[in-house]
Amino acid sequence: MDKKYSQEELISNIKALGINSGDTVFVRAGLRKINSEGRSTFLDALLEVVGKEGTVLTLSFNEHNYWPFFNENNVFTVDGPTTAGSFPKQIINHPNGKRSLHPTCSYAAIGKNAELILKNHDENATSYLPIKRLIDLNGKMLLTGCLEESPGFTTVHYVQEILGLSKKSILKNLSGIYYFKDGEKKKFFRKDIGGCSLGFGAFYQHYINKGYMSHGMIGDAHSIIVGAKEAFETELSIMKKQPTYALCRNPQCTMCRATWTYNKKEMLSFIIFELPRKILKRIFKLK
């Protein structure tokens, strides 16, 4: 367990998963599980594998607040913090790192296609526009070290977006953050909601059945990889018939059970049975 993985070892692991020179790769990573020698060894290894013609992309989303509890100090800036973890922070702080301007759902990238993917992804764009571009570029998606904690792929959120499901949330236009535009501080309200992604692992069996998904290790971290286009097409065909398929199975998940207007059946039973239980639990704990 004390073994730390070198850049060379991680390069070999990343290549074995099917990432090649010139690839555009969307990555979500739990760095601690990889157990690498240095803090940025994984990113360095990844950049080495994709090379000058390749691109590494990730989420660099921000904490947002619900109206009327907007926090004056929570202001999105392109070089400011992200709540998406250490890996996006490394990309943002990298000399060649770029970040899009969407106030709540920015993406960070390094490499040849970084500008193309992040272009015009600002307060007027939809949240998952960079995922559309990843699909158009025939990119790959890598999940490493966070398979259980943060399952699945962000293409599912893009499917929700194009099927119009992201706008069928009672939280629409209720959450947001401050940002600067032309030197002026403004309020941004999120119009399309991504929501809980804990159910996205339900698609794994479908990727596997179609032979789209590979798995392996990067350092000590379990890792999976899938083509963005293949994953997107698989998810779209399922969700066209069953829009609720991506919701998690936790009966107590307020986001999945009670905020989507395309899931009214569960919303009603949650309000009748689960909500009073939650409120009582809260009162009980407060005592």
Ligand SMILES: [Zn+2]
């Ligand atoms: Zn959920």
